[in-house]
């Protein structure tokens with residue numbers, strides 16, 4: 001399961017898509033936590049604190065490509081539209097016009113109602129550079145603060161208990177145990193107020209379990225002394241499976257040759273460094289689209305989405321092969337994703353060594369809804385490519401995908417899906433928040449670990465459900481909201 005083990009975490013290595021999800025997603029957060037501060041409307045100031053909308057690198061006219069009224073110019077983390085036109089852009093929207101129906105233009109999928117086809121927004125600066133939490137929140141003006149110290153290459157093993165009279169478990173956790181390298185000595189640091197775990201969807205539950213916070217029976221079985229019985233730690237792991245579908249196309253104006261021709265790459269790299277322009281300022285696709293499955297599926301399996309304005313499916317394009325291309329040919333790829341899945345996995349441990357790898361079981365496609373939804377995503381993709389706009393452009397399907405059609409029977413589609421589905425790296429939910437009085441969940445709506453004192457979790461592990469979107473913008477929104485909670489508690 002890919003994650004960025006680096007300053008800035010996965011935001012330093014991710015695909016930079018900026019997608020907030022639907023208003024329903026956050027209203028569901030508020031409903032399950034019985035706390036309205038997590039609703040879409042109440043999160044808007046925090047989304048705005050995070051986002052700094054910037055013009056795209058090529059300065060093109062963006063009228064009609066986004067809705068300025070739902071964006072912020074004053075936040076920390078740069079967001080912009082693609083700053084390099086792709087040759088497929090006109091066909092992408094012509095097909096939408098030709099097809100109609102579920103293929104509707106959406107001026108701004110970040111307005112709370114994401115369904116339809118829109119221009120992709122990314123965490124890229126107006127200079128065409130990645131905006132990550134390392135380049136934004138740890139930019140020099142913040143990193144110079146006297147009250148901020150960063151220990152590079154430190155790996156946390158556990159949080160350590162002290163006795164507390166005011167917590168229901170009898171413990172506070174204000175000491176962090178860590179090592180500077182895996183063979184080095186274990187060191188400790190104490191917090192006077194509280195410890196905040198932000199080690200991500202795998203790292204945070206891993207540290208909690210190592211520390212004796214988890215399912216007491218499971219911890220006892222492997223020889224870890226259980227201190228706080230929270231069976232939900234590591235459970236509820238939710239990811240969005242995706243498939244990259246590759247097509248050979250009748251064009252040489254794709255990004256494929258950049259990966260094959262070193263002198264061409266040198267040329268565009270020089271252009272990028274000199275002018276901040278060219279193909280390297282953007283990702284390979286400038287659009288994104290979201291759909292709901294047919295109601296027959298939700299009638300049959302139940303609806304895992306957050307509401308009627310929330311997508312189950314995403315389709316995104318790329319003007320070339322995804323990753324290093326084969327030696328010949330030019331490509332279009334269309335990614336299909338189940339963004340509101342029903343399957344749930346887990347993170348567990350089987351060792352008392354805190355640095356041993358945790359066991360990650362994503363249980364992809366185990367819920368029947370998910371495979372049926374991916375079938376539907378593939379059929380929507382074929383419907384999309386049947387628009388006259390694509391006539392003469394798409395030559396054939398490529399690889400394991402060659403013989404799949406919209407009319408393929410379910411068992412053939414299922415085989416293709418099972419052989420090709422992969423993680424979107426949008427994993428959430430392993431230290432989920434729940435209502436204060438709920439008998440499940442890991443953190444309360446203030447993101448404090450239940451039953452203990454002095455310990456919060458603030459990262460993508462606290463999502464109770466995956467948002468129907470890529471997960472960095474929601475993680476930033478949660479983190480900004482949490483920062484205000486911490487200030488309220490101590491200032």
Ligand SMILES: Cc1cc2nc3c(=O)[nH]c(=O)nc-3n(C[C@H](O)[C@H](O)[C@H](O)COP(=O)(O)OP(=O)(O)OC[C@H]3O[C@@H](n4cnc5c(N)ncnc54)[C@H](O)[C@@H]3O)c2cc1C
Nearest residue numbers: 005009010014015016017156199200203459460470471472
């Ligand atoms: C390849 C990839 C592509 C993605 N593409 C997109 C995209 O295009 N758009 C989007 O919205 N989202 C995308 N995501 C998802 C998004 O980046 C994550 O949801 C988001 O970064 C999660 O933030 P986080 O703070 O929860 O965890 P992370 O960003 O993973 O940060 C966790 C941090 O904790 C550190 N850590 C972990 N364990 C320990 C430990 N024991 N001790 C010390 N430090 C530790 C890690 O080094 C890391 O710095 C992608 C993710 C990946 C990996």
